[in-house]
Amino acid sequence: MEYQKNSKYFAQVAGSLEPIAALELQELGAADIQTTYRGISFSADEATLYRILYQTRICSRILAPLISFQCHSEKYLHKSAMQIDWTQFLDLKEKFAINSNVSNSKISNSMYAGQVLKDAICDVFREKFDARPDFDAKEADVRFNLHISENWANISIDLGGEPLHKRGYRKETVKAPLQETLAAAIIRLTLWNGEQMLYDPFCGSGTILTEAIMHYCRIPAGFLRKEWGIFRMPGFNKELWDKLKAAADNNIRDLPEGLLAGSDIAGVCVHASIGNCNTFSQGRNVVIKRLDYREIDELENMVIATNPPFGKRLYEGEAEKILKELGDFLKQKCQGSRAYVLVGSKELAFALRLRYKMNKLLKNGDIESRLLRIDLY
Template sequence: MADNRRSAPFYMTATTQFGLEEVLAQELRDLGAKVEKVGTRAVEFTGNKQLLYEACLWCRTAMRILRPFADFYARDEKALYREVSRLNWQDYLRPDQTFAITAVVNKSSFEHSLYVAQLTKDAIVDQFRNRLGHRPSVDVKNPDIRLHLHMIENEVVLSLDASGESLHKRGYRQGTNVAPLNEALAAGLILLSGWDGRKPFIDPMCGSGTLLTEAALIAQRIAPGLYHQGKFGFENWPDFDAALWESVQLDARQMRLEDPQAYLAGSDLSREYIELARENVAAADLEDFIRLGVRDVKEAKAPAKEDPGIVMMNPPYGERIGEEAEMEALYKTIGDTLKTGFQGYDAYIFTGNLEAAKRIGLKTSRRIPLYNGPIDCRLLKYELYQGTRKVKQE
């Protein structure tokens, strides 16, 4: 009986950041999911309970994995309250558990998502009070059960959140510099580059080391969810299968490769950042795989004994007033470093300062639109051909 239930496929949605949807869809396909639809910041797919657990553990670019369980049309407040009340909430939530609702409202006659969340909460709580005489409490910070309500043009979809804490918060990050990349975005940049996990991966402006840490997790076949803090959301669901979850984690631990698979190295001008990067790398238990050093970007060059690979950096964008000249000089230096120090490499610059990026002085072969938080960014690819300089020297 349990095995049939375990293997029956159902619908799920994985959320991500703008520009990473295709990367996430491929991650899900690699896990055996059937991708149904690639939308904006979301991928809809089908799979069974094992796949749900694996998606939470393995997806590097997902923010949340949601399991939709109800959908209906709500013309107004009364209809929303009535439709929510019709569901049997004891199937999803115990009275001794805490819960929270996140509502997203688009193009609907309801103005405020907070109001929609409040109304939904009231309907749930009233049902428990009427039927059992006591009710689950709301805990916005750290609930046992997270519910997502998505309303578009008054069509409502209710989902259970399988993730718990957002999946991009890996838990290895001890400290960060001013504007760190989030881990899912860092992994997304690496996967967008098509890096094979074998060739050298160099980050000459590595800050607190997020790109390098994510590169090491990819190269060593380490599931990012193994670092997840606290419980995953699905561990509090009524249908949680502890034995299945145990075996999914065991499989993931056995997938890890112990021997270094690629030459990974990073440097930064700031000693403080490199110390932070060392702490993060140690917290992720990856010291054996990543080399770090204090170095100005203009001193950076490819390792002599290695074949060409990828050089990737996320330089500052210069959001403060009066930084234009400083930024232009920095981006010119980056261009010079790439030309002289990394021949034969593919270079990727992730930046929100497209004006300064012109000073790199190289022709881009790809420009991928992405966001870093609210900042409109591009991942710029430069192919650094070998041989251009050698001819001149002869």
């Protein structure tokens, strides 16, 4: 298999997070880092790979490439996939799933391409056992990945299993939560290190606050996860995994009181925020209140990190007004603070009517959102 020959792996990331993910991978020890659209290829020895899997906050999936080839037809895809001994990755009794993605290629239908790969996997099993494993997109034990771009196919195995943004703390959700990986990227971009309080006045379900707890307390992103795709890989070294996990877990620290706080106008959001933060024992030191931000006396000398309504799924037609008022609030009541505001578009950035030091595109699904840094004097 390709990854066994060259120790090269591929990290999938949300669009616009590539440079932040590349930096994180470098910090975790990856080498030969090459950034592409929504992904990063890197090489890593076994220990580094385990560390990346357990700790990355920004990457969505880590893939181990099995085979890559020029691919102009479904027939050739099937034939090439039949060359892999799938029985080394999957048991007859296990369920599998395939994430497929196709662009600018003769094979143009992602779903159908996934179906062809599924058939090839089942055919390999039938030839050997006269039986095939079940396919289950939702509750799969093993996940494979098919990517075809410019007629070049890559088939990989997903070493995380479930996508890595699923940290395990989101018990309750609200209408427009931020994805965990995006909230983690925001926390990184604030450069918040715990010297000042961090406050989120539109905290929703508390994704920014919970990621801030994990960041400050050095809680590995995979801390709550029990299952990993890599556990089923041939040659998986459990002893090494346990040792590296224990080393990362030993680094976890407490959260001092008064370092993290937030509020939201909606009771249901406050409830969700408290529940999510309290998944971690450190969450008890986060103060979360039900409050219209306009009633807050002041947010001075702190880091403000927040995601007011974009006006898409929530507060339709009101986003501009909300941002105008937020601009006034920041100017009048937040002296000495550094505010990081995620807005849903360039136009909404203007509505704040404040000078910003940073205006960074951070895609939120298909929304071209921007993180603004505003220094308040």
